[in-house]
Amino acid sequence: MSKNKEDLQALMDQIPDNLFVKCPICKENFYNKKLGIYKVCPNCGFGFRLGADERIKLTCDKFKPIDEDVVAPERFLNDKKYAGKLEKSKKVTNLNESVQTGIAKIGDQEFGLGVMDWRFIMGSLGTATGEKLARLFEKCTKKGLPVVVFSCSGGARMQEGIHSLMQMAKVSQAVSDHAAKGLLYISVLTDPTTGGVTASYAMEGDINLSEPHTLIGFAGRRVIEKTIQQRPPKDFQRAETLLKNGFLDAIIKRSDMKSVLAKLLAWN
Amino acid sequence: MTKAYDRVLAARSADKISIQNLVAGITEDFMELHGDHAYGDDPAVYAGIGTIGGEPVTITSIQKGNNTDENIKRHFGSAEPDGYRKALRLMKQAEKFNRPIINLINTPGAYPGVDAEYKGQGYMIAQSIIQGLKLSVPYISVIVGEGGSGGALALAVGDTVWAFENSVYSILSPEGYATILWKDSSKAADAAEQMQLTPKDLLSNEIIDKIVPEVNDSESMQNFKNALIDKINELKKLPKEELLAKRHARYRKFN
Ligand SMILES: [Zn+2]
Numbered sequence: 001m002s003k004n005k006e007d008l009q010a011l012m013d014q015i016p017d018n019l020f021v022k023c024p025i026c027k028e029n030f031y032n033k034k035l036g037i038y039k040v041c042p043n044c045g046f047g048f049r050l051g052a053d054e055r056i057k058l059t060c061d062k063f064k065p066i067d068e069d070v071v072a073p074e075r076f077l078n079d080k081k082y083a084g085k086l087e088k089s090k091k092v093t094n095l096n097e098s099v100q101t102g103i104a105k106i107g108d109q110e111f112g113l114g115v116m117d118w119r120f121i122m123g124s125l126g127t128a129t130g131e132k133l134a135r136l137f138e139k140c141t142k143k144g145l146p147v148v149v150f151s152c153s154g155g156a157r158m159q160e161g162i163h164s165l166m167q168m169a170k171v172s173q174a175v176s177d178h179a180a181k182g183l184l185y186i187s188v189l190t191d192p193t194t195g196g197v198t199a200s201y202a203m204e205g206d207i208n209l210s211e212p213h214t215l216i217g218f219a220g221r222r223v224i225e226k227t228i229q230q231r232p233p234k235d236f237q238r239a240e241t242l243l244k245n246g247f248l249d250a251i252i253k254r255s256d257m258k259s260v261l262a263k264l265l266a267w268n
Numbered sequence: 269m270t271k272a273y274d275r276v277l278a279a280r281s282a283d284k285i286s287i288q289n290l291v292a293g294i295t296e297d298f299m300e301l302h303g304d305h306a307y308g309d310d311p312a313v314y315a316g317i318g319t320i321g322g323e324p325v326t327i328t329s330i331q332k333g334n335n336t337d338e339n340i341k342r343h344f345g346s347a348e349p350d351g352y353r354k355a356l357r358l359m360k361q362a363e364k365f366n367r368p369i370i371n372l373i374n375t376p377g378a379y380p381g382v383d384a385e386y387k388g389q390g391y392m393i394a395q396s397i398i399q400g401l402k403l404s405v406p407y408i409s410v411i412v413g414e415g416g417s418g419g420a421l422a423l424a425v426g427d428t429v430w431a432f433e434n435s436v437y438s439i440l441s442p443e444g445y446a447t448i449l450w451k452d453s454s455k456a457a458d459a460a461e462q463m464q465l466t467p468k469d470l471l472s473n474e475i476i477d478k479i480v481p482e483v484n485d486s487e488s489m490q491n492f493k494n495a496l497i498d499k500i501n502e503l504k505k506l507p508k509e510e511l512l513a514k515r516h517a518r519y520r521k522f523n
Binding site: 073127128130131134156158159161162163164165166167168169170172173175176195196198199200201202203204216217218219220223224227228232236237241245246247 | 378379380381382384385386387388389390391393394395397398401402417418421422425437438439440444445448449463464465470473475516519520522523
């Protein structure tokens with residue numbers, strides 16, 4: 001290797017890998033600054049995954065968290081591998097669970113806001129996740145507030161077994177009680193929303209929204225491929241397909257989400 | 269082989285009583301009702317109206333086949349969205365006519381197919397759960413064999429959930445659990461041990477309320493039928509508000 005090439009290699013090694021990103025949808029490569037504050041592919045509009053903190057900043061003017069003391073029950077922590085995952089997720093996200101909940105404001109409009117964070121064990125629905133969401137709906141039922149939930153999840157949390165499955169029922173009945181008071185619930189399904197979350201509160205909104213090219217499904221692609229022994233089409237389980245098949249009310253560009261929510265909250 | 273995995277195998281056993289025979293055994297008369305009145309008629313969901321102790325009840329179930337042909341039609345007991353829509357339609361009809369609901373469950377899970385996804389598998393399970401929780405009539409679910417994940421929960425959000433002695437109820441199959449968490453499907457037996465999916469574990473975790481002795485002869489059938497009649501009578505006595513409040517508490521406590 002010539003001296004020049006070595007220098008170049010040394011220089012390349014200093015460039016962090018994340019300086020260039022590849023869009024998982026259109027496969028286009030571009031300089032990461034091009035993503036902008038909304039972290040959206042400049043080519044196809046796909047929204048890259050956001051942490052709960054980033055999403056909250058883009059979605060509302062004010063946010064006051066609630067129930068931050070709710071954590072995975074002691075009884076699950078004997079599983080050391082799982083306990084380690086929880087600790088790591090807490091550090092990365094600065095959250096105690098896979099969902100951040102609180103009371104938010106856009107302008108003067110107050111509402112309950114729940115935002116799932118994919119960095120917390122793939123946004124999986126654990127017992128404490130379910131507890132935080134149930135409490136959010138219960139609080140907003142009492143206060144007469146609408147609720148917006150941004151789902152982002154691999155589904156029910158395997159490590160908590162059947163207890164995770166029960167959260168689907170627990171949160172659903174809180175959604176139902178909220179609805180019975182004539183209150184609005186907007187569900188925003190973000191990339192990815194799958195499994196037990198799709199099969200419960202993410203598909204229980206008065207209005208179900210999503211973003212361009214978002215992965216939404218119940219069964220995992222690999223399980224389906226194994227069952228039917230063929231590959232489903234490319235647009236399978238993407239927001240555009242769900243819109244066409246009648247399961248979404250609208251697909252909203254990330255940069256428009258806040259103004260659309262403001263409008264819908266004002267109308268209901 | 270571990271004890272928990274023995275239970276998994278027993279739950280899947282071909283000797284397990286079929287749902288049709290079970291329905292025929294607990295009812296004096298039964299008429300199957302087909303279709304979701306929207307799109308299709310999923311053969312994995314067997315449902316209709318019958319009488320138990322002279323009283324009409326609505327029964328919905330998820331059933332495996334008794335032979336290969338039936339199993340192919342029923343996707344080995346895995347329902348599609350049409351099936352959940354049929355079950356929900358009939359449960360809501362039961363509410364309208366103030367009939368108790370009995371759901372019999374033997375499913376490895378909702379069907380993971382392309383069409384099932386296109387037709388809203390997640391949406392229909394969600395709706396079965398959220399609407400099922402609020403049905404204001406006695407609602408009893410029984411896990412007869414396999415109770416697989418959201419596909420089973422969709423029909424198990426009532427006042428009481430029972431499980432047959434040889435049954436399991438879990439977030440996914442032990443094979444799937446071992447694959448996802450340990451990248452090794454051959455560790456299914458270890459997974460089963462860890463997953464607390466046996467009736468005994470489920471009872472101690474209050475996921476289920478009762479273990480039903482395996483139904484395999486006329487005596488055990490009669491005992492099962494009597495237990496259902498007793499429970500229906502007990503639930504019927506409750507004013508609707510109290511019935512729903514108790515049900516609410518049953519699911520709220522999972523924290
Ligand atoms: Zn792109």
